[in-house]
Amino acid sequence: MTSQLSALALRGLTKRFDRPAVDALDLTIHVGEFYALLGPNGAGKTTTLRMVAGLLRPDAGSVSILGVDALADPVAAKQIMAWVSDEPMIYDKLTPLEYLEFVAGLWGIDPRTSEKSARNLLISLGLEPHLNERCEGFSKGMRQKVALAGALVHDPRLIILDEPLTGLDALSARHVKGLLQERVRTGCTVIMTTHILEVAERMADRIGVIASGRLIAEGTLNELREQNGRNDTTLEDMFIALVDTEAAAA
Amino acid sequence: MSSTAHLTWFARHEFRLAWREWLAMMTGGRRRRNRAVIGLLVFAAILHLPAYAVVARYVDLRFPLDPSSLIVLTATIFLSWALMLSQAIESVTRVFYARADLDLIMSSPAKLTNIFSIRIAAIALTVSSMALLLSTPFIDVLVYLGGPRWLAGFGVVLAIGLSAAAAAIAVTAFLFRVIGPSRTRLVAQIVSAVIGAGFVIALQVVAVLSYGTLSRFAFLTSDTAARIAPAPDSLIWWPARASLGDIEIMLLLLAAALVLLGVVMAVFAPRFADTVASVAANPAAVTQGRARAFRSGSRQQALRRKEFLLLRRDPWLLSQSLMQMLYLLPPALMLWRSFSGTSTAIVLITPVIVMAAGQLAGGLAWLTISGEDAPDLVATAPLPPSRVTRAKIEVVLIAIATVFAPLVVALTFASPQQAAVTAIAIIIATASAAAVQLWFRAQAKRSQFRRRQTSSRIATFAEAFSSIGWAATAALALTIPVAALVSGIMTLLTLAIAWKISPRQI
Numbered sequence: 078m079t080s081q082l083s084a085l086a087l088r089g090l091t092k093r094f095d096r097p098a099v100d101a102l103d104l105t106i107h108v109g110e111f112y113a114l115l116g117p118n119g120a121g122k123t124t125t126l127r128m129v130a131g132l133l134r135p136d137a138g139s140v141s142i143l144g145v146d147a148l149a150d151p152v153a154a155k156q157i158m159a160w161v162s163d164e165p166m167i168y169d170k171l172t173p174l175e176y177l178e179f180v181a182g183l184w185g186i187d188p189r190t191s192e193k194s195a196r197n198l199l200i201s202l203g204l205e206p207h208l209n210e211r212c213e214g215f216s217k218g219m220r221q222k223v224a225l226a227g228a229l230v231h232d233p234r235l236i237i238l239d240e241p242l243t244g245l246d247a248l249s250a251r252h253v254k255g256l257l258q259e260r261v262r263t264g265c266t267v268i269m270t271t272h273i274l275e276v277a278e279r280m281a282d283r284i285g286v287i288a289s290g291r292l293i294a295e296g297t298l299n300e301l302r303e304q305n306g307r308n309d310t311t312l313e314d315m316f317i318a319l320v321d322t323e324a325a326a327a
Numbered sequence: 328m329s330s331t332a333h334l335t336w337f338a339r340h341e342f343r344l345a346w347r348e349w350l351a352m353m354t355g356g357r358r359r360r361n362r363a364v365i366g367l368l369v370f371a372a373i374l375h376l377p378a379y380a381v382v383a384r385y386v387d388l389r390f391p392l393d394p395s396s397l398i399v400l401t402a403t404i405f406l407s408w409a410l411m412l413s414q415a416i417e418s419v420t421r422v423f424y425a426r427a428d429l430d431l432i433m434s435s436p437a438k439l440t441n442i443f444s445i446r447i448a449a450i451a452l453t454v455s456s457m458a459l460l461l462s463t464p465f466i467d468v469l470v471y472l473g474g475p476r477w478l479a480g481f482g483v484v485l486a487i488g489l490s491a492a493a494a495a496i497a498v499t500a501f502l503f504r505v506i507g508p509s510r511t512r513l514v515a516q517i518v519s520a521v522i523g524a525g526f527v528i529a530l531q532v533v534a535v536l537s538y539g540t541l542s543r544f545a546f547l548t549s550d551t552a553a554r555i556a557p558a559p560d561s562l563i564w565w566p567a568r569a570s571l572g573d574i575e576i577m578l579l580l581l582a583a584a585l586v587l588l589g590v591v592m593a594v595f596a597p598r599f600a601d602t603v604a605s606v607a608a609n610p611a612a613v614t615q616g617r618a619r620a621f622r623s624g625s626r627q628q629a630l631r632r633k634e635f636l637l638l639r640r641d642p643w644l645l646s647q648s649l650m651q652m653l654y655l656l657p658p659a660l661m662l663w664r665s666f667s668g669t670s671t672a673i674v675l676i677t678p679v680i681v682m683a684a685g686q687l688a689g690g691l692a693w694l695t696i697s698g699e700d701a702p703d704l705v706a707t708a709p710l711p712p713s714r715v716t717r718a719k720i721e722v723v724l725i726a727i728a729t730v731f732a733p734l735v736v737a738l739t740f741a742s743p744q745q746a747a748v749t750a751i752a753i754i755i756a757t758a759s760a761a762a763v764q765l766w767f768r769a770q771a772k773r774s775q776f777r778r779r780q781t782s783s784r785i786a787t788f789a790e791a792f793s794s795i796g797w798a799a800t801a802a803l804a805l806t807i808p809v810a811a812l813v814s815g816i817m818t819l820l821t822l823a824i825a826w827k828i829s830p831r832q833i
Contacts, residue, residue, distance in 0.1 A: 130707050156709035166701040168633070170640035178621045182629025183708040188621035195621070211640075227704065 082108040083141065084235050084266035090128060090138035092290075098124040100290035101138070106283075108143070108234075111261045112268045113277035113284045117320050121290035122270040123163075126237050129268075130160035142235055156184065159228035163240035165220040169213035173199050173223045176212065177230045184231035191230055198226040202252050217244035225253060229260065236260065238269040242276060254280060278312040286316060288323040334441055341449035349453075371464060378464040386473030390571045394553035400567040402530070402547050407458070408487045409522050415454045415495030416519040420511070422446060443599035444592045447496055451588055454495075455488025476572030482581050483570045489584040493591040500595050517646040524653060531657035626710045630718040631725075634695050638726065641694065641773065654683055673741060674805050677749045678798035680734055685756035685794025688727050690776075692764035695719040698773035720761050727757045745805055752801035759793040759822055766829035789825035793818060 087104040091097070099121045106112045116122045127133040129140055131151045140147040140154075147154035167176055174195060181191030199208055202222040207215070212223060221244055228236060236257070242250045257267050258280065271277055277284055278298060286294040286301075294301060298312060305315045350363055388396070432442055462484045469477035498518065502511045533546045546552055557563050569577035622632070657679075696719050699705060705715055731753050739746040767786035796818025803811035 130703075132703060132706050152709045152711060155707055158707070160703060160707045162703050166703050168637060168700050170637050171633070175636065179629055179633045180704065181621065182624065182632070183626050183705070183710070185626055185709070188623045192621040 082143075084108045084110065084143055085129060085268065086139075086141040087125070087129070088139045088141075090125065090140065091136045092121075092124050092128060092133060093136055097290050099128070099135075102287075102290065102292060104285065104292060104295075106266060106268060108266055109261060109264050110266055111257070111280055111282045112266070113281035114268060114270045114287060115272075115274065115277060115284060115316060116270075116287035120287045122287055123239055124290075125287070126160075126239055126268065126270065130158065130237055131155055132160070157233060158235045158237065159231065159233035161224055161228045161236070161238045161241055163243055165217065165224040167212050167220055167223050167227070170211055172207075172209050172211055173204055173226065174208050176223055177227055180227040181230050186231050194232070195226065195230050198229055198256075199223075201256060202226055203249065218246055218249050221245060222249060222253070225256070229256070234265055236265060236267045238267065240270055240272065242271060242273060250276075274312045274316055284312070286319050288320055293323050294319050334445060337437070337442055338445050338449070341445055342452075345449055345453045367460075371460065374461075374464040375468060378468045382465050382468055383472060386469055386477075388571060390568050390573065391559050392567075392571075394556045395548045397559070397564055397567055398547050398552050398556055400570070401564060404483070404487065404566045404570065406527065407462075407484075408491050409525070411454055411458055411488055411491035412494055412498075413519045413522045414457070415450060415492045416498060416515050416522070418450050418453065418492075419495050419499045420515040420519075422450065439599070440597045444596040446599075447492070447592050447596060448588070450496070451489050451492035454492045455485050458484050458488045476574075479572050479574055479577040480570050482574075482577040483566060486569075486577070486580040486584040487566070489581075489588045493584070493588040496591050496595055500598065513646075520646045521653065528653050528656060532660060534657075626708070627714055627718040627721075630705075630715060631722050634719060634722040635726075637773070638691070638694065638722070654679070674745065674802065676734075676738065677745060677752065677805060678802040680731060680749055681752040681756050681801045682794050682798040684727055684731050684753040685760050685790070685797060687730065688723055688757040688760035689764065689790040689794070691723045691726055692720070692761040694773060694776065695722050696761070696764050697768045697771050698776060699770065700773055702770050716765065720765075723761050724754075724757060727753065748801055748804050752797050752804075756794055756797040759797065759818075760790055762822070763790045763793060763825055766826055785825060785828060789821060792821045793825075796821060 083105050085104070085106040087102055090099055090102040090104075092099040102121075102125060104125075114122050114125070124133065128135045129142070129147065131147060131154065135148070142154045143157055145154045145157070168179075171179065177191070177195035177199070178188070181188065181195065196208070199205065199222075202225065204219065204222055204226070207219065212220060215223070221241065225238075225241060228238075238257075241253060241257075245253060254276070257269075261267055261282075269277075269281075281298075283295065283297055284301060285292055294304060294315075296304065301312070301315055302310060305318065391397075392400070433439070459481065462480065466477060466480040466484075469480065499511065499515055502514055502518070506514060530546055565576050565580060569580050624632070696716070706712075708715075735746050735750045735753070738749055763786055767789075796814060800811050800814040800818060803814050
């Protein structure tokens with residue numbers, strides 16, 4: 078499924094607030110890979126991804142997205158990327174279709190293509206009865222689905238999702254997971270942070286664990302088990318052991 | 328805890344909430360309590376100076392007055408009542424919709440009728456306290472110069488505040504019953520805005536139609552008003568008589584206000600729980616949009632379309648636009664009359680229009696530039712930030728042009744020179760308001776619009792001074808061009824200072 082081209086390459090990425098939030102992080106994610114970035118609260122996951130998405134300027138380091146230097150040419154990098162935050166940011170006074178029309182317009186997508194794609198996306202996420210209702214009355218899960226559809230409507234090659242399954246019911250979560258896996262099958266790269274370790278365990282090709290702004294473990298589930306020295310352990314056990322070890326070392 | 332102790336405890340809780348809401352409004356949520364209190368005391372102390380200038384000459388007034396003075400005094404009291412009613416409607420709506428503790432209260436074993444009675448009383452006292460605060464310097468000056476009889480003024484202010492709060496609760500409950508919970512919020516906002524300004528505007532309209540002037544006192548001090556005014560012993564003059572020191576009437580008015588508030592509490596407190604429950608059951612109306620094909624265009628066009636769509640659907644903007652239309656009604660009427668006469672008062676239209684344009688542009692610029700509900704989406708879109716900003720400013724300019732172009736065109740027929748000056752001043756006032764919003768932009772949700780003025784006091788003052796300055800400059804350009812130069816330079820200096828101390832010097 079994965080090729081060895083790099084969809085995202087971070088080198089020495091650094092960001093300090095009162096203390097280092099991201100500390101000289103090196104990370105490579107390949108094209109067509111489903112990558113789960115895990116870590117305890119405050120580990121630097123969201124800060125890392127916000128720098129990749131162009132929402133935060135790093136203090137040092139480089140960000141390369143499919144060969145495009147995202148710091149030197151942010152517009153070109155943004156053209157091929159989508160960002161979905163944990164808090165769905167949509168417009169209450171727009172309908173889902175209007176929202177997707179706006180997103181497609183921002184990315185300069187031909188309306189003939191984007192309209193069909195928008196409808197299909199919203200329908201596949203179970204929003205067909207609400208296509209022309211304003212979002213102001215939507216639940217958090219519905220808003221999350223609209224935001225996700227917005228991220229996919231311009232057919233990005235790199236999708237970055239920060240806790241995308243928060244607030245979704247089981248059926249919606251399955252819809253979202255299916256949609257993301259389908260994108261990965263077509264060659265798209267997905268990077269996702271999550272606290273639901275079972276999701277990472279089931280869906281991710283590779284998993285990275287970040288703590289105190291540094292990558293402390295990375296690999297497939299089996300590689301992580303080997304690193305941990307136990308073949309029958311769950312990701313949850315490994316995660317807790319890794320984070321505890323890191324905390325003790327700090 | 329006994330029932331009485333329970334109620335006392337809840338009353339303390341309500342007043343603490345009211346105090347903190349007020350504090351947050353004063354400090355922009357920055358928790359500078361001591362500075363806010365000191366600032367308030369200094370403000371109240373300084374207010375004694377303008378109060379002296381305004382009311383010192385009236386210390387010897389006693390009932391009976393001549394009809395004109397009686398009418399002006401009564402109209403002023405009624406205007407104060409209307410403004411307090413406007414503020415109270417806004418408070419009631421906020422309590423119905425925005426308090427985060429409603430679920431907690433509704434699910435508690437406390438007797439809801441009592442709890443909501445206290446909440447109604449708290450609204451009444453909050454409104455009255457604010458009115459007392461603002462009126463104290465004026466009453467102080469009158470008491471100091473004219474004697475203790477003027478202390479009755481405090482009673483009148485309290486009576487006005489209590490009755491305005493009672494009326495506000497009745498109005499809001501009526502709206503709930505007639506149009507339902509989902510529309511009440513919007514309609515209450517509009518009603519509140521219109522009530523606040525409606526009385527003054529109505530006086531101006533009458534003045535324009537009858538006397539060809541924008542002065543709201545023209546009608547109040549006219550022979551016609553004096554002729555149709557009721558006899559001096561009429562109940563209508565009671566508030567004026569009470570404020571002139573008639574203690575007996577003041578106590579009667581205060582008692583009447585308390586009875587009115589009591590009746591409102593008795594009637595509406597038991598229904599309050601149902602009202603809140605119906606709001607919770609209808610968090611937002613399901614509004615169906617129109618299904619239509621996606622449109623093509625540039626990325627900036629997509630941004631502009633989105634901004635226009637959101638502005639069209641924005642309840643604040645709707646109420647503000649209606650307000651602007653109301654404010655523009657008197658000058659528009661004056662303009663219309665000028666076609667059939669040679670009134671020189673038409674010059675007054677220009678500052679009114681320019682001022683309205685500056686104010687509306689400030690609000691629009693905040694909504695488009697700072698009030699972005701999906702900042703991450705726009706920031707991750709593949710277009711440079713400068714083009715995003717440009718598209719948003721274009722929206723403000725187009726919206727202002729749409730609202731004010733008809734007036735300028737109409738003005739062209741009356742006076743092409745004045746129309747040109749007005750158009751230029753509108754453009755400058757709009758650009759200045761947008762610039763201030765750009766310099767002081769702070770990302771916020773559109774729903775936080777009410778608090779925009781507290782997020783940066785400097786921005787608020789800069790925006791207001793800029794609108795006033797350009798309005799004055801335009802008026803002077805038509806009458807004393809040399810003075811316009813001075814006024815223009817002063818306004819530019821104000822903007823330059825705002826730019827210098829702004830967090831974003833662009």
